[in-house]
Amino acid sequence: MFQQEPPSLGNQFADDRVLRSYLARVLPAEMLAEIQPALMELGLLASGELYRLQLADRLNEPALTQWDPWGNRIDHVTVTPLWRAAERVAVDFGVVATAYEQKHGRLSRVHQCALAYLFTPSTDIYSCPLAMTDGAARTLLGSGNEALIERVVPHLITRERDEFWTAGQWMTEITGGSDVGLSQTVAVPTEIPDQEVAGRESHAADWPWRLYGKKWFASAITSQVALTLARPEGNPPGGRGLALFYVELRNETGGWRNIEIDRLKDKLGTRKVPTAELTLAGTPAQLVKGTTDGVRNIAPLLNITRLWNGISAVALMRRGLALAEDYAGRRIAFGARLSEKPLHRDTLSGLLAEFEAAFQLAFHVAELTGRSEMGELPENEAQLLRLLTPVMKLTTARQAVMVLSEVLEAFGGAGYVEDTGLPQLLRDAQVLPIWEGTTNVLSLDTLRALGGASESVPSPLQALNDAVSNCLKEAKDPELAEPVSITRAAMRHAEKWFRRVAGQEELEAGARRFALTLGRTMESALLIRQAQWSRDYEADGRSIVAARRFARSGIDLLID
Ligand SMILES: Cc1cc2nc3c(=O)[nH]c(=O)nc-3n(C[C@H](O)[C@H](O)[C@H](O)COP(=O)(O)OP(=O)(O)OC[C@H]3O[C@@H](n4cnc5c(N)ncnc54)[C@H](O)[C@@H]3O)c2cc1C
DSSP, X not given: OOOOOOOOOOOTTTTOHHHHHHHHHHSOHHHHHHHHHHHHHHHHHHHTHHHHHHHHTTTOOOEEEEEOTTSOEEEEEEOOHHHHHHHHHHHHTTTTHHHHHOTTGGGHHHHHHHHHHHHGGGTTTTHHHHHHHHHHHXXXXXXXXXXXXXXXXXXXXXXXXXXXXXXXXXXXXXXXXSOGGGOOOEEEEOOOOGGGGTTTOOOTTTOOEEEEEEEEEEOOTTOSEXXXXXXXXXXXXXXXXXXXXXXXXXXXXXXBSSEEEEEEOOOSSOTTSOOEEEEEEEEEEEESSOSSOHHHHTHHHHHHHHHHHHHHHHHHHHHHHHHHHHHHTTOEETTEEGGGOHHHHHHHHHHHHHHHHHHHHHHHHHHHHHHHHTTOOOHHHHHHHHHHHHHHHHHHHHHHHHHHHHHHHHTGGGGGOGGGTOHHHHHHHTTTTTTTSOHHHHHHHHHHHTTSSOSSOOHHHHHHHHHHXXXXXXXXXXXXXXXXXXXXXXXXXXXXXXXXXXXXXXXXXXXHHHHHHHHHXXXXXXXXXXXXXXXXXXXOOHHHHHHHHHHHTTOOOOOO
């Protein structure tokens, strides 16, 4: 009786040509030698113990128990065994800490992102609380609020399991996640003496504000702390009237600090993430920085979570392709393995090219972020980072959905069957274009990064043009001539289009095609540079094949 062999995973670091080649190019040899053993260990966990636990954990979900047997409101939330294991692994490997220890200076972000990339695919979006924790640490460190920096940041970036805290970010309300300026949560200053709030909350002096409102999507509600937006009483409407607040979710005895968990969301994917609808019923809070400009003040958090989004997008693509490529070597159809069928091979090559290109852009933003955190970015590259963060997030997220949909098809019917663990890849990927800014909202943010409609090409676009040119200059292999010319033409077209539609409604209407064109153009340029390097130093032409394929797949999405 025929039995189909399931796909299997090798060590997810050792097997990853794209990651290894990239790290070999950007890291000094001594640094790579130093960090490689941990990457190898994490790669082994990701393909072994964690992967097995992930498959075994498939049907488990977080649960909310609102009442105890005696009628007390408890709002107890449990997470699954995989998530508990994931937290331990994350802390042990310093998946957040590495970026803050800065042992390798500006390259610490790249190191951290390599860890996050290996960690993510077997841990069912535990990357979500880690991303927010990382973003909260960055935001607090930049806030100048010494008391919070001293009290909170050490917990967010620790390598001690018992000391570790995760952070949530609560922005979205039922009125809008994109247009957060509509937020209705109010902050009321309080001078209530401690005894009057006994049993509710204490330390009025430490917590001079009370928050009242509802947050509509509060992910990873098991976190210890959160950064949130609320409007101090009397402030004007709109985003500027919101302030950034810090909240600790539970008191010393583990009770909620005037927070009610109304419900956990029943979601398409990310089902291990307990995403809550919650009521702030006089929740004690502190201002992080000023009584206005909360949206601007929370931006550093979003830049970090958008970076994580991109790293997660490429990590999930890589997992899908690793499984699909392995399976193609095991599945027989029409007398041969799928891996021997030219059309199946061609299908997978197209997906691999998308992944390789996306990988280069996500990690390039990690490089720029790391340099920015060390204060090493000149103005033009700071502008480039501001531009590429939304561009990278939106481009890689869309690629992940497309690639993972195709990955499922590469398994035929098995890709649609739940207990293979495959459908979850697509469901989880589908959140990537939605949270932390939808594709459209980030396309508009891209225009803002360019300084809005202007008559002349603004300097961030020039910075991008320079970055693209610098990459293309390195291409010498004749096989790269065609992708170089396609990439150059796409960049020129984007600039021309931007100049032509400046000040017209067409600019906003075309923002998504424009932003995706910028993203794919930059991806193509970065992939070409990597491909040339890999040819020169590794005698490997596979990235050249990917670069040619990617450039031909349509990087210019503008329609005149
Ligand atoms: C699983 C999950 C977890 C989440 N976790 C969190 C969390 O922890 N914290 C948090 O704060 N939020 C969280 N969110 C919320 C998420 O950030 C929002 O759903 C998202 O920002 C979109 O907001 P919205 O749902 O209100 O959609 P809307 O803002 O109503 O958008 C609807 C559609 O309109 C489009 N649109 C909006 N404005 C424009 C415009 N000007 N031009 C063109 N198109 C536009 C959008 O692109 C979208 O397609 C989570 C969401 C999900 C799905």
